[in-house]
Amino acid sequence: MSKTLRPKVLVVGGGPGGYVAAIRAGQLGLETVLVEAERPGGTCLIKGCIPSKAIIHAAGLFEEMTRASSVAGHLGIRLETVPKLDLAATMRWKDGVVDKLTGGVAGLLRRAHVTVLNGWASFADAKSCAVETADGTVKIEPEHVILATGSVPVELPSMPFGGNILSSTEALSLTDLPRTLAVVGAGYIGLELGIAFAKLGVRVALVEVAERILPLYDEALTRPVADWLHKHDVEMHLQAKALGTSARGLDIETALSDRFTIPAEKILVTVGRKPRTEGWGLEKMAIEMEGRFIKIDERCATSTTNVWAIGDVTGEPMLAHRASAQGEMVAEIIAGKRRRFDPAAIPAICFTEPEIVSVGLDAPGEEHVVGQFPFMANGRALSMDAGDVGTFVRTIAEKNSGRIVGIQGVGKHISELAGEFVTLVEMGATLEDLAGIIHAHPTLGEATHESALKALGHAIHV
């Protein structure tokens, strides 16, 4: 016998979009059901942001220790022997982090009185949903639907995932380190993982069709990352196409139509992600699309009344914090609050080596003024071995008003500057405002301050 639930809100997908929407809806007293085929947490917690950052952290420590085992040592630390990697322990630790966080989310959902159904949801029409759970089919006829089905990795037709061909998901759960790894696609996911594996001692080769790594970011921002790759013997094949695999590795074709094989035990394909729009009845819901994505307005409403969509399934940037911010907002709208999704900026971070942060406008025009300040002249950076040549913070403002419209940076440990960058852009700060804000000394944020002074024509430390 199947039962029918008639909640106020049905959320489909338990990623950072869906679970945040559900918790917020629950907090606001709305009767809420969340359907998730796996455990709650989504791409982000289970096979994305979190496990990748855990492994990147471990890889960073391993690399620093490898440097300490050199003849010269590192920062006054000397190791008698080269450090050894116990990959199983690394993976156990990473899994522990993921378990704690997903367990935490489950607890939060419980406390917000959200009913969680474990199973695959499919729709017969916009307001009729069926979920196959372990205890049988559950029907749901909600007043509101929030679609948060997220995204999946894009496969190359010539190289489907499986065997030695990995998506980011498998790469984050390897049981043995390959000696050689080819990474196809040098976007942020490919680079974050490629760099982590290089730090762990794997010989890594990158293949990218564009003429630069991280093609979505400008050259100045990506150069320090490219420099790191050069310095650490990571092979780079730019303007090159992956053709397929052969016994020895990955076949590629270069811009000059040369063909050859990159020796690779494993091949990681990170050529992008696509919205998960298939297999759950989207086509039966009469919802308008916009290209590959579900079309939404600034309230995350779809073309069908009381059907909302959030997160990766709705378009770029496919980032966890965009999904969460949308989720929070939709819950509040359903509860009767007036909200719009109109952030002045959504920060983006690449946890590469060094890290890149970008907020707001990044391509200045005639009408803009730019101030750039190097970490080489920042005391905190120098005190933690982070003053590399070519790393900087850059502030872009309107010439007329002085209003800051974009801030970017590249440098070691700068991911935490994202909060400051986005606060400035969100508050509509001008260069003068930023110049007037006292920054603690010695901190990396002083570089942000100086970049504004530079744009105003009077930086102190350069």
Add this chain to the structure above:
Amino acid sequence: MADYDYDVLVIGSGPGGYVAAIRAAQLGLKTACAESRETLGGTCLNVGCIPSKALLNASELFHEAKSGALAKHGVKLGNVELDLPTMLADKDKAVTGLTGGIEYLFKKNKIDWLKAHATFKDAHTVEVAGKSVTAKNIIIATGSSVTPLPGVAVDNDKGIVVDSTGALSFKKVPGHLVVIGGGVIGLELGSVWQRLGAKVTVVEFLDQILPGMDGEVRKEAAKLFAKQGFEIKTSTKVTGVSVKGKKATVTVEPAAGGAVETIEADAVLVAIGRRPNTEGLGLDKIGLELNKRGQIETDHEFATKVPGIWAVGDVIPGPMLAHKSEDEGIAVAENIAGLTGLVNHDVIPSVVYTHPEIAGVGLTEEQAKERGEVKIGKFPMLANSRAKAIAETEGFVKIIADAASDKVLGVWIIAAPAGTMIAQAAQAMEFGATSEDIAYTCHAHPTHNEAVKEAAMAVQGKPIHI
């Protein structure tokens, strides 16, 4: 009208002085700076912020490696050894890089460095290395130096009873280090040597460490330090230190009086505070008096009572922090040049670079409550996914907002990168932000700063991740 050698003469080249000099030169003023030290940069660059942070950074990594903490990440190490001379040399390199940088900036901005102690002859003349130099405006940026403890003789060369400068260069790791004073400097330098292997005892006169910070933060910090192995003796007074051979004996008694106790130590760090540098400056020659605390008083433009004489930094009232000095340096130069230079003293962040770091800006809970009703939001780092992903889950973010207007009055953070995180809070406060403004700002995932957003949501009533 009298002709002067310079439009502006700055006395002292710390962050207050060198910044004032550079800004004055940028504004087209003919500028000189007197500095008696062999290098520019003052306390901060030579024997303060920069060398201490370099050692904190390196010692942290050493401790992580030595303690075996990396094994859980799958990084297995053999024997880990400390190469103290190299660690100290690396620190010195960071210092010379930066002090040399200031020298370059002086040249670039055509600032004359007068390499000697300066003494006033009159309000427009100072004597430097036997020569009289005149200036239309003189900025006193002489900074501060270590407050001595009566009856305790510091000898940095001998390396047994030292001040902060000596504790930046111990030749070997002391077995037992007694730190007198549980303030920022004592705890930072205590942390360095504790990580490198010393047993550290902190003796503090007050009933809690970290005076000036939020009460809850002080309590939590004490717990964390105790967990790291610090022995913290609060409400305890040091009555004497005697040195015999290579050992020191510290005599202490309860602050309220009571039984005397002695502590044996291999080294003793005196870190009970800093006092303004005005001795030998000849202030009597210009009729400038000090306040009760030995500081030079200024108005909000940093002008003293004597026309043409200005002062900034540690030598004037306010927190003794490098960034306060710097911003005052910029402001005073602008005021001299006829622009308007102001410093908002209500929004000056402060950072303690221990592990985890501790940072705050604005009012403490105690101060805020004295002024009216407040709402408080707190969020633990344990529930922040970035903190989890790097196994640094100690601490919390605490936001104090006005109960009626929701305006943020103070933000306090204990977290591994609290020093970086506090910038965002200072910014929001500078803009008079409400906690709702912070709560509705899209924060990048996964970052520690999401905890700031969640704490703001907690002020609103409901964070998501707890």
